[in-house]
Amino acid sequence: MTVTSKDAQTEGTVNPREMALQQLAESAERIGLSEAIHKKLAKPKRIVIVYIPTLMDDGGFEVFTGYRVQHSMERGPCKGGIRYHPDVTLDEVIALAMWMTWKCAVVNIPYGGAKGGVTCDPQSMSQGELERMTRRFTSELVEVIGPEKDIPAPDMGTNEQVMAWMMDTYSMNKGYVVPGVVTGKPLSLGGSRGRSEATGRGCIFVIEKVLRAKGMSPEGATMAVQGFGKVGSVTVRLASEIGFDVIAVSDIWGAVYNRRGLDVDALLKHARETGSVKGFPEAEDIARDDVLTIKCDVLVPAALEGTITKHNAEQVQARIIAEAANGPTTPDAQQILDDKGVFVIPDILTNAGGATVSYFEWVQSIQAYFWSEEEVNSNLRKVMIQAFHDVYAMSEANGLNMRDAAMDLAVSRVAEAQRLRGIYP
Numbered sequence: 001m002t003v004t005s006k007d008a009q010t011e012g013t014v015n016p017r018e019m020a021l022q023q024l025a026e027s028a029e030r031i032g033l034s035e036a037i038h039k040k041l042a043k044p045k046r047i048v049i050v051y052i053p054t055l056m057d058d059g060g061f062e063v064f065t066g067y068r069v070q071h072s073m074e075r076g077p078c079k080g081g082i083r084y085h086p087d088v089t090l091d092e093v094i095a096l097a098m099w100m101t102w103k104c105a106v107v108n109i110p111y112g113g114a115k116g117g118v119t120c121d122p123q124s125m126s127q128g129e130l131e132r133m134t135r136r137f138t139s140e141l142v143e144v145i146g147p148e149k150d151i152p153a154p155d156m157g158t159n160e161q162v163m164a165w166m167m168d169t170y171s172m173n174k175g176y177v178v179p180g181v182v183t184g185k186p187l188s189l190g191g192s193r194g195r196s197e198a199t200g201r202g203c204i205f206v207i208e209k210v211l212r213a214k215g216m217s218p219e220g221a222t223m224a225v226q227g228f229g230k231v232g233s234v235t236v237r238l239a240s241e242i243g244f245d246v247i248a249v250s251d252i253w254g255a256v257y258n259r260r261g262l263d264v265d266a267l268l269k270h271a272r273e274t275g276s277v278k279g280f281p282e283a284e285d286i287a288r289d290d291v292l293t294i295k296c297d298v299l300v301p302a303a304l305e306g307t308i309t310k311h312n313a314e315q316v317q318a319r320i321i322a323e324a325a326n327g328p329t330t331p332d333a334q335q336i337l338d339d340k341g342v343f344v345i346p347d348i349l350t351n352a353g354g355a356t357v358s359y360f361e362w363v364q365s366i367q368a369y370f371w372s373e374e375e376v377n378s379n380l381r382k383v384m385i386q387a388f389h390d391v392y393a394m395s396e397a398n399g400l401n402m403r404d405a406a407m408d409l410a411v412s413r414v415a416e417a418q419r420l421r422g423i424y425p
Contacts, residue, residue: 202353
């Protein structure tokens, strides 16, 4: 079943599924991937589409569309977030599942990629409506998710409460408690310390290594961050702690800029109190998209996919781009950035910290033995630094940009697992 993405219907934008397939095809050609394995990896293992009748607070019913795409199980059970957003489409979920496969392979954790989503507006729904929708959605997925099959996690529009509802619903269907069915749970239900900050923290670990490789230091370096949600806000805070001057930040409502550096603690407080960075008194309000073209050392796109395109890439003035979002740079834009000499740290490396600590949480849930936050962060640092070295070495050895090197490394690892396992029967 194929559904045209809303993104593809908008002139000048790229369908995320087509973008993911193009990246795979280019990597397959570079590494000499066999046609059979290429064909296998270009298709998801399983696509589940469900319709979710939900009782609303006014007594009426809405029927939401939900998706779960499992791309690969070559290296282990599937892993990937659940997204609640009005623009969720099948093409987007397929692309995100594929990118998750490569992300897990880059950091060398024993997972394949999956992704899920419900086309809804969580901002307009009450807690009761969200709970009823989540529980029905989970019930529809009981046969295809599980600790040995596919482990969901939070994503855009979902959080640890949604994961708690999913875990409880799955457990009630099974008749016993199954904490390992999801990650990103509350600590009191078997969640992992350090999970909520893991994506932003992993991003900072990689940025630090890139700066050192380029003979730079975080002290006094400038950063602009697009997106101030669960990933962007953590990245901003941790970047400030290691010496960055964060000069521009945006969210869905607007953006702020101070060329001397924003007071991050005050900005976080302002955002908590008002719901947005917009109107921060110690900075100038700017157009939201201007954050992408601010002159800075490091630009961190931490919002949606497809935000850096052929239409704005030429105006990007950052020396380094660290992709904290999934798929923020289109292939056409990547070529422009390469020509400009911009060093792009790809999403499947930069934002793999969340997947890594989700793996740690899964391990802890299965063993019923939990780690300290120091242990989690220390192990995360080891994994992210090793992944950076693996990708950087391939980049240097083969004359590739970091995205191509990361893709080639990831696809090679998954293809090798597929080659050794063969095709059943």
